[in-house]
Amino acid sequence: MENVKVFLNFLRKFVTITDEEFEKSIQPVLKVRKFRKKEFLVKQGEIEHYFNFISKGIIRKYYKTSKVETNVQISTEGQVILGQQSFLSREPSEYFVEAIEPATVISIRHDKLEELYAQSKRMERLGRLVITHMMIVSDTWQMQMIKMTPRERFIAFVNKNPELMRRVPQKYxxxxxxxxxxxxxxxxxxxxxxxNNMAA
Incomplete structure (x- = not known):
């Protein structure tokens, strides 16, 4: 299954995994889930049960105060998105996670992930490295938000994510x-x- 192969390549950035090991230990706990445009993966107040790797589409994470939506993450193919606070604490999510366009994700339920960790130290280490990676990405972004001017943030984002300028609504x-x-x-x-003047 092509979707699953993409996830395997993502995991191989962190540890060495053979095809046999993946098929025996990891693939059985994976679930391919599809979402329509504007469909929620999780809503504020719900428990986040799934770790999600995006195989296709764009998904956003946001919180809502009154009628104002504040986007804190916009992720696309090859990236991870979930209500991380809820997933790890098992408490209600503070965030909505919603598909901006039709999306396919490779998901692992929290209970299945715990079972996977219990299988071996390598699986536990893999999980730790993935979570560490997510934290570094998040902290790096937060620091950019603090240190960069709006113009610098805009230019940095356009240079790194030109396709998202076309695929994601401007208000998001x-x-x-x-x-x-x-x-x-x-x-x-x-x-x-x-x-040229904008980049100067």
Whole structure:
């Protein structure tokens, strides 16, 4: 199954896993789940039961105060997304996790993941390395949000994620980058009309 092979390649970034080991230990606990556009993987107040690797599509994580949605993560193919606080603590999620476009994810239930960890020290180490990776990515992003100006955040995001500018609604990106919608529109206009000046 092609979706599962992509997940195997992701895991191999952290530890060496043979095809046989993957098929015997990991593949049996994987679940391929498909979501329609705007369908929720988990809602605020629910328990997050799944660790999700995105095989296809784009998914966002956000919290809601009054009528305002604040996006804290926008992830696409080859990335991990979940209500991490809820998944690890087994307490209700503070976040909504929603498909921006039709999405396919490779998921592992929390209880199955614990069983996998119990099988061997290697599986436990793999889990620790993946979680560490997620924390580093999150902390790096938070530091960029603090240290960079809105213009710098916009340029860095465009350079790293040009395709997301086309696939993700502008209001989501503006929220994610903590840039006012009108400022985001101005940056986008400048980039379109004079990319060299924008990058300066």
């Amino acid at each position: 990106l503006a929220s994610y980058l903590n840039i006012k919608p009108e400022t985001f529109s101005r940056f986008k206009h400048l980039l379109k009309n004079n990319p």
